[in-house]
Amino acid sequence: MAIAKMKLINLIADKDSLDETLLRFVELDCFHPEPAGKIAEQVHGVTVLQEEDPYSDLLARCKDIEVNMGLTLNGEFVKERPADLPKMREYMDHIYERWNQIHEAKQEIEIAIQENQNALIRVEHMEGMDISIQELFSCQYVNTRFGKLPLDSVDKLQYYETRPFIFRSFKEDSAYSWCMILSTPKYEREVDNILSSLYFERVYLPCFVTDTPLKAKEMLKAEIESDYGHLKHVAEAKEALIQECSDTMNQIKGELNFLEETFEARKYVVGMDERFTITGFAAVDDVDSIKAVFADLDGVEIEVHPANSDHRFAPPTKLKNSWFTRPFAMFVEMYGLPNYEDIDPTPFVALTYTLLFGIMFGDVGQGLVLILVGFIAAKWKGMRLGEIGMRIGISSTLFGFVYGSVFGNEHMLDPLYQSLFHLEEKPIEVMGSDFIMPLLICAIAIGAILIVCCMSINMYIQIKHKNWCELLLSQNGICGSVFYIALLGGAAAQVGFGISVFSKGYILGLILLPLLLIFLKEPIEHKMKGKEMFPDGFGAFATQSFFELFEVCLSFITNTISYLRVGGFVLSHAGMMLVVTLLMDMVGGVGNIAVAIFGNLFVMCLEGMIVGIQVLRLEFYEMFSRYFTGDGIAFQSLKNME
Numbered sequence: 001m002a003i004a005k006m007k008l009i010n011l012i013a014d015k016d017s018l019d020e021t022l023l024r025f026v027e028l029d030c031f032h033p034e035p036a037g038k039i040a041e042q043v044h045g046v047t048v049l050q051e052e053d054p055y056s057d058l059l060a061r062c063k064d065i066e067v068n069m070g071l072t073l074n075g076e077f078v079k080e081r082p083a084d085l086p087k088m089r090e091y092m093d094h095i096y097e098r099w100n101q102i103h104e105a106k107q108e109i110e111i112a113i114q115e116n117q118n119a120l121i122r123v124e125h126m127e128g129m130d131i132s133i134q135e136l137f138s139c140q141y142v143n144t145r146f147g148k149l150p151l152d153s154v155d156k157l158q159y160y161e162t163r164p165f166i167f168r169s170f171k172e173d174s175a176y177s178w179c180m181i182l183s184t185p186k187y188e189r190e191v192d193n194i195l196s197s198l199y200f201e202r203v204y205l206p207c208f209v210t211d212t213p214l215k216a217k218e219m220l221k222a223e224i225e226s227d228y229g230h231l232k233h234v235a236e237a238k239e240a241l242i243q244e245c246s247d248t249m250n251q252i253k254g255e256l257n258f259l260e261e262t263f264e265a266r267k268y269v270v271g272m273d274e275r276f277t278i279t280g281f282a283a284v285d286d287v288d289s290i291k292a293v294f295a296d297l298d299g300v301e302i303e304v305h306p307a308n309s310d311h312r313f314a315p316p317t318k319l320k321n322s323w324f325t326r327p328f329a330m331f332v333e334m335y336g337l338p339n340y341e342d343i344d345p346t347p348f349v350a351l352t353y354t355l356l357f358g359i360m361f362g363d364v365g366q367g368l369v370l371i372l373v374g375f376i377a378a379k380w381k382g383m384r385l386g387e388i389g390m391r392i393g394i395s396s397t398l399f400g401f402v403y404g405s406v407f408g409n410e411h412m413l414d415p416l417y418q419s420l421f422h423l424e425e426k427p428i429e430v431m432g433s434d435f436i437m438p439l440l441i442c443a444i445a446i447g448a449i450l451i452v453c454c455m456s457i458n459m460y461i462q463i464k465h466k467n468w469c470e471l472l473l474s475q476n477g478i479c480g481s482v483f484y485i486a487l488l489g490g491a492a493a494q495v496g497f498g499i500s501v502f503s504k505g506y507i508l509g510l511i512l513l514p515l516l517l518i519f520l521k522e523p524i525e526h527k528m529k530g531k532e533m534f535p536d537g538f539g540a541f542a543t544q545s546f547f548e549l550f551e552v553c554l555s556f557i558t559n560t561i562s563y564l565r566v567g568g569f570v571l572s573h574a575g576m577m578l579v580v581t582l583l584m585d586m587v588g589g590v591g592n593i594a595v596a597i598f599g600n601l602f603v604m605c606l607e608g609m610i611v612g613i614q615v616l617r618l619e620f621y622e623m624f625s626r627y628f629t630g631d632g633i634a635f636q637s638l639k640n641m642e
Helices: 015-025 055-068 085-122 133-137 151-160 187-197 214-268 284-293 327-333 346-360 364-381 383-402 415-419 435-464 468-471 478-495 503-521 521-528 538-562 564-587 589-627
Strands: 006-016 141-151 165-172 177-181 269-273 276-283 300-308
Touching: 006 015, 006 284, 015 133, 055 085, 055 346, 055 383, 085 214, 141 151, 141 187, 141 327, 141 364, 151 165, 151 177, 165 187, 165 346, 165 564, 177 187, 177 521, 214 269, 214 276, 276 284, 276 346, 284 300, 284 327, 327 346, 327 478, 327 589, 346 383, 346 435, 364 383, 364 538, 364 589, 383 589, 435 478, 435 538, 435 589, 468 503, 468 521, 478 538, 503 521, 538 564, 538 589, 564 589
Parallel strands: none
Antiparallel strands: 006 276, 006 300, 141 177, 165 177, 269 276
């Protein structure tokens, strides 16, 4: 339950073995590399490998083919032979050319089918005409128009009986009359103008439709059927091509991905004449396995140094936690990772989050359901939040036994208390008027204890960093702790036991003096560092520090009072379940069961989410703010970075 101890690793080898070294380097998942630029900026004569990526173009080509052909390539690759880039390109170009030919043939057939289907629709509306269409259009002195005329316009044709055209209707549907209009070339424009005023829509027949409509219909159906047969053969050819090239394309993609990763790894390589080096960090437990990876490569040296031996690099943070605390690292990472020299707050978060959630959401039945839901989410979906749900569900169940609540039923466990503890009923009545005040006092006490614990953790961290001024004079150091404990302890003694401890010496020594030292922290720190105590003048310092001290005092009060929400949600949970119980009594019968189920689900979803958020708020704002900065660097191997 700590931060993994790191070692600084220098991997040094001849440039002749660069490619083979990188092939193994990219497979490491326990090595945190440092960019070569950090060294090149500060060391004269070293170089960074900056070359044009020879694989990006081929990889883009491979991805285009994958998308266009609808391939599913997992990119699995086994290193068996050197990469043959020209052969890869030649193969992909050949496959893509064949694919395009098949695709173009498919498009041509689909266009032909669409044209024939459109022509078939038009011809079907002219089945009543038994004249050859080719003969009709070849007439020298007759102009022909095929089309459709709205039915209400057909009646209006009587107004144009004297005009030089002949109207012939072949078929009528619900809206149109499909017809033919005959006229002479002399009156062609005049007739077109009349037809336009009647909303006539001309229909153009394809040039290949030359016979009578009935024969044209049969011919078009045969063409369409034949085209669908060709389309089926094209689809089979596409599928055969996909089956033919899938394995090879999968190998090519995997090989290119691997080579791309290897090439990207060059940004961690520092060139030193005929040698090169790669610098990074590894956990102490992984050093031997890294050495084993390169053991059979001649000329490869691995130097191991203490993590802080090179001031240019800050050691990364890799958390190591137990089974119980590991999932709660998610909350820590949301805020930020601890610095390598700090402590891992995950165990403290796991303990406090589980405890506070259980207190605020105590119910045996709902706790067991939360365990079950968390187990399903963790095992089936791999959710860390599900693992957290299992742990806080256990806490909710335990506190449910303390409160005597099972799905809101406050007396189901009375026989258990009678048999085990010889009590008539449960020891705690959450909704009892005599319990509310002790509950709120306990909530304040829990908050005070947690605040003191957070300040103690901060003091331990400052001791590790040897930051003596921060340890002694900060609001979360010794002065802040003395002030807070003295003020809160004196108030508790006065109110709870009637003992007055606020003597002059007590107030001066344990309350005012710590406040004064906190007020003077900045100039004292300047003095310890050999700087001017008041660089901007005493007046500016006094004004700024006064308001900062006021904020410090106010934060102690607000942080402590904030823990009242712990007691408040205990009452809120009991109150909501009381409402569910009253509704069950009002409904009765089968409705009683429905109200019990949906009422408990509603309370679990709504209040469970709210309580979870509120506990997280306490962790972030009331606890982390006192001891945790979250400015650490995450440990990332090349595989994690992708």
